[in-house]
Amino acid sequence: MFDAIRRFFGEKKSGEVAKKRMQIVLLHDRLSISPEVMEEIKNDILRVLSRYMEIDQKSIKVSLEKGDDYAALVSNVHVRRVYRHALSSPENAQKSENSA
Amino acid sequence: MAGTTIVITSGKGGVGKTTSVANLGTALALRGRSVVLIDADIGLRNLDVVMGLENRIVYNLVDIIEGRCRLEQAMIRDRKLNTLFLIPAAQTREKDAVHPEQMKELCEKLEQNFDYILVDCPAGIERGFRNAVAGAQKAIIVTTPEVSAIRDADRVIGLLEAELMKDINLIINRLNHKMVKRGDMMSTEDICSLLAVPLIGVIPESEEVVISTNRGIPLVHDKRSDIANAFKRIASRLEGEEIPIPTEIPGDSGILSKFKKLIWSS
Numbered sequence A: 001m002f003d004a005i006r007r008f009f010g011e012k013k014s015g016e017v018a019k020k021r022m023q024i025v026l027l028h029d030r031l032s033i034s035p036e037v038m039e040e041i042k043n044d045i046l047r048v049l050s051r052y053m054e055i056d057q058k059s060i061k062v063s064l065e066k067g068d069d070y071a072a073l074v075s076n077v078h079v080r081r082v083y084r085h086a087l088s089s090p091e092n093a094q095k096s097e098n099s100a
Numbered sequence B: 001m002a003g004t005t006i007v008i009t010s011g012k013g014g015v016g017k018t019t020s021v022a023n024l025g026t027a028l029a030l031r032g033r034s035v036v037l038i039d040a041d042i043g044l045r046n047l048d049v050v051m052g053l054e055n056r057i058v059y060n061l062v063d064i065i066e067g068r069c070r071l072e073q074a075m076i077r078d079r080k081l082n083t084l085f086l087i088p089a090a091q092t093r094e095k096d097a098v099h100p101e102q103m104k105e106l107c108e109k110l111e112q113n114f115d116y117i118l119v120d121c122p123a124g125i126e127r128g129f130r131n132a133v134a135g136a137q138k139a140i141i142v143t144t145p146e147v148s149a150i151r152d153a154d155r156v157i158g159l160l161e162a163e164l165m166k167d168i169n170l171i172i173n174r175l176n177h178k179m180v181k182r183g184d185m186m187s188t189e190d191i192c193s194l195l196a197v198p199l200i201g202v203i204p205e206s207e208e209v210v211i212s213t214n215r216g217i218p219l220v221h222d223k224r225s226d227i228a229n230a231f232k233r234i235a236s237r238l239e240g241e242e243i244p245i246p247t248e249i250p251g252d253s254g255i256l257s258k259f260k261k262l263i264w265s266s
């Protein structure tokens, strides 16, 4: 009876609501990333991007954005030039960068 | 002998750590294992009353650590099982009376002579928590199907993983199957997908738990209790047996299930 009324008003079951809320809350809690790990993430992003483009290594910024129902990792990098062909692997890309 | 030290912890208070320690310890001892229960909740001693051993306390954990008694002197033997012992917490001391290093030493000493050392962790993530986990190779996280308990459990799992604890299992306590069925409680699957650690058992919500703590006799001694069997299955799983976790636990209401219980218990 109560259930039927709830469904009529399109109200979600409280168990489902709890689960959805916890998914977001735990995501936010776990995203409290330490500066060391953040530095690693930056380096990894640079390594991958360097395969495809020449970038200003010092320009990279990585931050976490927390909204009401989402969490996002936002990265901003200045691109100098895009390669016509991707370099074979991130490691090679770094080498060529260093030797240049 | 190389025993195993397991800490039972939760972050949030009142979710069933002490209940789990008392019943799991008893279940393991019923299987013939030698077991020491350590109440690490200094200042808020409770495991002694749940085990019905409150009248036998002379020395406590802090007395051992500060050298006022020998280890054996502070170990209280269970009333029913002679391979089950309790080291009670000090009631009139602060948590910082013990250092993590000292707890580690104590657990290592006990591991030489006992199969299992179960540590009842205090609520919170401060000094008392650090002490309780210091000597443990394994952890059992207790949570209830509520948002606050789950959030705290996740935090504790994160802290344990940061300490490189690899063996972490989950007990979901106080599950109300009726509420799950009607959609008003997170299900076992929901909780497991949120916390992402292996499930070792599910304990239903039940009045029996309160009644058994009133008497100071762990519920595991009651052969007819569903809860007792759930704890016994967890003990078996701890010992490496593979027993599936039943998704539908028979309810304790209804004429049919009462009738079934009658047949099974006879």
Ligand SMILES: Nc1ncnc2c1ncn2[C@@H]1O[C@H](COP(=O)(O)OP(=O)(O)OP(=O)(O)O)[C@@H](O)[C@H]1O
Pocket (backbone or CB within 6 Å): B010, B012, B013, B014, B015, B016, B017, B018, B019, B020, B041, B046, B121, B122, B123, B173, B174, B175, B203, B204, B205, B206, B207, B209, B210, B213
């Ligand atoms: N499955 C259950 N069904 C009904 N009541 C329960 C159940 N499990 C525990 N309780 C009750 O919940 C209360 C808290 O349990 P317990 O003392 O084991 O929690 P705790 O995690 O050790 O608490 P604290 O953090 O204060 O040490 C007790 O009154 C206990 O009887």
Ligand SMILES: [Mg+2]
Pocket (backbone or CB within 6 Å): B017, B018, B019, B041, B046, B120, B121, B122
């Ligand atoms: Mg307790």
